[in-house]
Amino acid sequence: MxxxxxxxxxxxxxxxxxxxxxxxxxxxxxxxxVMGAMAEHFRRISVQFEYLFENRIFIxxxxxxxxGGGILSEAKLKKVKEIPGIEEAxxxxxxxxxxxxxxxxxxxxxxxxxxxxxxxxxxxxFRVISGNLALNDKESVIVGYDLAQENKxxxxxxxxxxxxxxxxxxxxxxxGGLYDGQMFIRLSxxxxxxxxxxxxxxIMLIPSPRVDPEKxxxxxxxxxxxxxxxxxxxxxxxxxxxxxxxxxxTFGAAFTACVAGALCVIIIMLVSxxxxxxxxxxxxxxxxxxxxxxxxxxSEAVMVTVSGWFIGSIAGWFFICILTRWLHSMGSNLFDLTxxxxxxxxxxxxxxxxxSGLYPALRAASIExxxxxxxxx
Amino acid sequence: MLEVKxxxxxxxxxxxxxxxVNDVSFNIRTGDIVSIxxxxxxxKTTLLNLIGTLDRPDSGEIIINGKNTxxxxxxxxxxFRRSNIGFVFQYFNLIxxxxxxxxxxxxxxFDGVARSERNRRAKEVLEEIGLSKRLDFKLxxxxxxxxxxxxxxxxxxxxxxxxxxxxxxxxxDSKTAENLAETIVNLNKKSNITFIITxxxxxxxxxxxxxxxxxxxxxxxxx
Ligand SMILES: Nc1ncnc2c1ncn2[C@@H]1O[C@H](COP(=O)(O)OP(=O)(O)O)[C@@H](O)[C@H]1O
Ligand SMILES: [Mg+2]
Numbered sequence: 001m002x003x004x005x006x007x008x009x010x011x012x013x014x015x016x017x018x019x020x021x022x023x024x025x026x027x028x029x030x031x032x033x034v035m036g037a038m039a040e041h042f043r044r045i046s047v048q049f050e051y052l053f054e055n056r057i058f059i060x061x062x063x064x065x066x067x068g069g070g071i072l073s074e075a076k077l078k079k080v081k082e083i084p085g086i087e088e089a090x091x092x093x094x095x096x097x098x099x100x101x102x103x104x105x106x107x108x109x110x111x112x113x114x115x116x117x118x119x120x121x122x123x124x125x126f127r128v129i130s131g132n133l134a135l136n137d138k139e140s141v142i143v144g145y146d147l148a149q150e151n152k153x154x155x156x157x158x159x160x161x162x163x164x165x166x167x168x169x170x171x172x173x174x175x176g177g178l179y180d181g182q183m184f185i186r187l188s189x190x191x192x193x194x195x196x197x198x199x200x201x202x203i204m205l206i207p208s209p210r211v212d213p214e215k216x217x218x219x220x221x222x223x224x225x226x227x228x229x230x231x232x233x234x235x236x237x238x239x240x241x242x243x244x245x246x247x248x249x250t251f252g253a254a255f256t257a258c259v260a261g262a263l264c265v266i267i268i269m270l271v272s273x274x275x276x277x278x279x280x281x282x283x284x285x286x287x288x289x290x291x292x293x294x295x296x297x298x299s300e301a302v303m304v305t306v307s308g309w310f311i312g313s314i315a316g317w318f319f320i321c322i323l324t325r326w327l328h329s330m331g332s333n334l335f336d337l338t339x340x341x342x343x344x345x346x347x348x349x350x351x352x353x354x355x356s357g358l359y360p361a362l363r364a365a366s367i368e369x370x371x372x373x374x375x376x377x
Numbered sequence: 378m379l380e381v382k383x384x385x386x387x388x389x390x391x392x393x394x395x396x397x398v399n400d401v402s403f404n405i406r407t408g409d410i411v412s413i414x415x416x417x418x419x420x421k422t423t424l425l426n427l428i429g430t431l432d433r434p435d436s437g438e439i440i441i442n443g444k445n446t447x448x449x450x451x452x453x454x455x456x457f458r459r460s461n462i463g464f465v466f467q468y469f470n471l472i473x474x475x476x477x478x479x480x481x482x483x484x485x486x487f488d489g490v491a492r493s494e495r496n497r498r499a500k501e502v503l504e505e506i507g508l509s510k511r512l513d514f515k516l517x518x519x520x521x522x523x524x525x526x527x528x529x530x531x532x533x534x535x536x537x538x539x540x541x542x543x544x545x546x547x548x549x550d551s552k553t554a555e556n557l558a559e560t561i562v563n564l565n566k567k568s569n570i571t572f573i574i575t576x577x578x579x580x581x582x583x584x585x586x587x588x589x590x591x592x593x594x595x596x597x598x599x600x
Contacts, residue, residue, distance in 0.1 A: 001492075002486065002492065009474075013474060278469050279469075279472050281469075282466070282469060282470070282472065283472075283483070283487075284455070285429070285431055285458070285464050285466070286458070286459075286463075286464055286483060286484050286487070286531065286532075287455050287456070287458045287459030287484050287487045287488070287535070288455060288487045289452070289455035289456070289487065290452070290455070292455075292487055368431075369431045370426045370431040370432045373431075373466050373467075373468070373469055374468075375468070375469065
């Protein structure tokens with residue numbers, strides 16, 4: 001208790017200087033939290049992606065597996081279906097829901113047209129929070145959680161897709177990923193709504209049990225020309241590489257924050273040590289052990305970094321909340337401010353305080369009392 | 378109680394050797410007030426620092442209460458000082474941003490005594506030397522004589538065997554110096570702590586039962 005009290009008092013004696021150092025650390029924590037929250041968001045989406053596309057083969061005309069690619073013909077679908085080892089081949093029409101709103105960040109809001117019999121395979125793993133998953137009527141639409149929230153939709157609400165009106169028949173639970181921004185209608189209705197009869201943008205293949213999806217992909221590629229076959233391994237590696245980019249950015253932010261924070265702490269602590277040299281000499285003379293002196297300075301350093309963590313966390317939390325609100329109003333999201341980001345930052349900041357306080361503390365502990373006390377005032 | 382044998386300390390400054398303490402030997406009994414009397418530059422501070430283990434002699438022995446200070450190594454030094462030696466320094470004694478009571482309680486803090494207990498004892502000592510109305514004053518609010526009395530209170534609080542005081546009246550007028558001398562005598566009587574006081578002030582010598590005259594690092598005579 002004494003240590004904390006003393007550190008607090010010493011820092012309060014030099015308010016402005018302390019404030020500057022604390023701000024330095026706080027800025028670093030702020031940057032870390034913002035980058036970290038984005039990385040967390042993409043990590044969560046990626047986890048869901050991997051889960052949804054586990055053991056799935058994706059086919060499209062060009063390389064683009066979620067916002068739709070070129071035009072696949074029914075003829076090509078038929079050819080693919082002839083290849084042995086395929087349990088299910090699901091043709092889909094994936095299109096942006098609305099052209100009016102340009103979604104700049106996050107996942108696009110899209111309409112997915114599905115054959116009635118394949119609905120279970122695509123969204124059957126999730127539950128509805130209201131309505132059902134059946135698409136009983138031609139104009140039925142199942143809406144993802146975020147989309148429903150943004151547009152204040154409930155079962156029975158009217159939704160305009162293309163030129164047609166649809167009625168919400170089910171709302172999906174929050175999946176934490178891709179489906180939250182999607183809505184699902186019958187394939188034939190989607191083709192009608194977008195005035196593109198027979199249009200398919202992609203095909204999702206579910207291999208038969210005990211069929212190697214990688215080998216199957218090669219087989220399809222060899223047999224059917226003019227299509228892009230994306231095996232599970234490529235989906236996975238794409239997810240992984242975009243995720244590692246985010247992790248890299250977060251790590252970079254954390255590293256920069258550490259360096260900046262450490263410099264701030266080292267500088268003010270060194271100034272304190274030379275300012276208090278005589279006082280330290282006196283304390284040594286009247287019986288302070290090396291550990292007393294070192295603890296005094298280490299605790300001050302840690303208090304600076306932990307204060308920086310506290311202020312940076314509040315600022316970061318506030319900033320991300322505001323930004324998330326704004327993004328939500330535009331129908332997207334970019335941040336997941338998870339508790340472990342704060343915990344990681346706190347652990348990091350304590351370690352940072354100890355490390356950067358170490359050199360100044362050693363300097364303080366090595367002060368010779370006899371020499372220091374020769375100074376006259 | 379305190380034995381000093383064949384003590385030497387030489388400083389080298391700009392290639393000139395200064396024999397600050399040059400072959401010094403003496404004995405002191407428990408409870409004595411000893412005055413080390415000498416001019417400025419005669420080596421008094423150096424001698425006190427050697428006795429107080431703030432500095433190491435080039436050669437010679439210092440034995441405090443049967444313990445040769447040479448054998449007290451780095452990490453044990455702090456604890457040794459806490460239990461054996463109290464200091465009053467020539468220039469800097471009180472940490473300016475701490476109150477009188479906190480300054481006095483510092484040695485107990487390093488001993489790990491709880492806050493309430495050390496404040497109680499510090500208060501007791503300060504009352505004893507007539508500063509009960511200045512407990513929460515900081516350095517800026519204390520007169521020169523009061524500062525020195527607070528310094529003595531701090532020096533004795535942990536009940537050391539010896540208090541080493543370096544020209545405690547150096548900055549004081551003669552009346553205040555007399556008051557301080559009286560305080561020292563009282564503390565000495567009550568606690569039986571040995572006081573070694575360097576000075577060039579006859580007031581201090583007058584309360585001493587032993588006077589060591591010091592010049593150019595050597596003892597001229599003992600009384
Ligand atoms: N750290 C040092 N380096 C060089 N010379 C020193 C040092 N400390 C003291 N001296 C010299 O030693 C002599 C004794 O000094 P000191 O013990 O301070 O005397 P006093 O306390 O009696 O005034 C002086 O001549 C001084 O210049
Ligand atoms: Mg001196």
